[in-house]
Structures are given as structure tokens and as C-alpha cells.
Amino acid sequence: MRTEGYSVDQCLARYPEQAAQLRPLLVSAERLSRGRAVTPSTAFKAATRARLIARAEASRPRTSFVLRPAWQFAMAIALLALVMLASTTAVAQDSLPGEPLYGWKLNSEHVWRSVATDRVSVDLTLADRRATELTRVARSGPLEQEARNEYHEVLSRLEAEIDSENGAKIDQALLAHQKKLSQAGLRDEKLDDLVKGKKK
Numbered sequence: 001m002r003t004e005g006y007s008v009d010q011c012l013a014r015y016p017e018q019a020a021q022l023r024p025l026l027v028s029a030e031r032l033s034r035g036r037a038v039t040p041s042t043a044f045k046a047a048t049r050a051r052l053i054a055r056a057e058a059s060r061p062r063t064s065f066v067l068r069p070a071w072q073f074a075m076a077i078a079l080l081a082l083v084m085l086a087s088t089t090a091v092a093q094d095s096l097p098g099e100p101l102y103g104w105k106l107n108s109e110h111v112w113r114s115v116a117t118d119r120v121s122v123d124l125t126l127a128d129r130r131a132t133e134l135t136r137v138a139r140s141g142p143l144e145q146e147a148r149n150e151y152h153e154v155l156s157r158l159e160a161e162i163d164s165e166n167g168a169k170i171d172q173a174l175l176a177h178q179k180k181l182s183q184a185g186l187r188d189e190k191l192d193d194l195v196k197g198k199k200k
Contacts, residue, residue: 096133097146106150120158120166124173127154131177135184152190159194171195 008026012019040048089108092101109126116122130151137143158170174195181188 096137096143097150098137098140098143120161120170123154123157123161124169127151127158127173127177130154131180134188135180135186138184138186148188151188155190155194 006014008023008030011026012022015022088101088104092105092108095101095105109129113119113122113126130147134144134147134151137147158174162170174191177188177191178195181191
């Protein structure tokens, strides 16, 4: 209509049969075509933009620390695993050679020793545990031998750690072990050799 240069009345005159239906459409089209020439002022654009941004900010959902169900489940499983790990480790500390959790106990001690800053103190504690285990499984054949092997492993580490700084406390611990084993009616050649070597 606009490109042809016809007015609304001229268009309706050309199509009288559809005039009733065309009139509202043509009037609307004419008004819309006049609106194209309107350009908003810079102030109006800035104000509209500011209102739009403010509304978008207000309608944006505030994120809070809320875990989705999948993360909640994963966290619960991780927490359960941690609790089970800690409780199993605690229960395993009383286990003896031949018992199901003894390997767990030894592994937890290896981890403890690997992260410790004072390995000599850890080894002294472990040697005392091994000596106690040896007295508790004494005269039980293979279990006593397993306990001796574990005890000898710690004794070897202590022997390597003897120096001017640690010598006295290692000597004291070894003498205490000799006494403990003697009271249980046991002797250990490796321990005796270590103590004799220290006395020379």
C-alpha cells in the first residue's frame, strides 16, 4: 500500500467486496507505517535500558549453596565411606596376627608412618605394639612366627635409625621389650643381638 502510494480509501475502492474485512487491517498498517519514523530519544533509551537491567537483576534467581539431590547422595556416600574407614581402622587396632583385620591394621600403620614427621617415635610405638602382639600370640605356631616377622621388620628400621640423637630412647625401648618378652617366657634373638650390640 505504501510502496504503491494508495490511501486506505483508494484500496477499499479497488476491493469493495472485502472492504469490511480490509478496513481494520489497512488502518492498522497505515498507523504502523507512520510509527516507523518515530525514533526514541537518547534519554529514553538510557532510562529504558536501566529499567530493563534492573528488572533482569531483580528476577534473576539468587544462587545459594544448595546441593542438588545427586550431590547430596554423593556426599552422603563419601561421608559413609569415611566413617566406615575410620571405624574399621579403629577396630583393627586391637587385632592380632591371623585375625581378619590385622592386615588393615598394618596398612593403616604404614600410612601413619609415611605421613609422620618423627618416624623414630612412630617406629618405637609400632615396635611396642609388635612386642605386645608377640606376647599375646606366643606359642601358637605360625601366628607367633608372623608376629616375630612383623616385630623384626620394625626392629630393623629402629636399628637403621640409631644415631646420637635417637640412640638413648631406642635403647630404653629395646630393654623394655626384652623385659616384656621375658615376663611372657619369650626370647627374641634379633632383639637380644641388638641390645648386646648397643651395650658394647
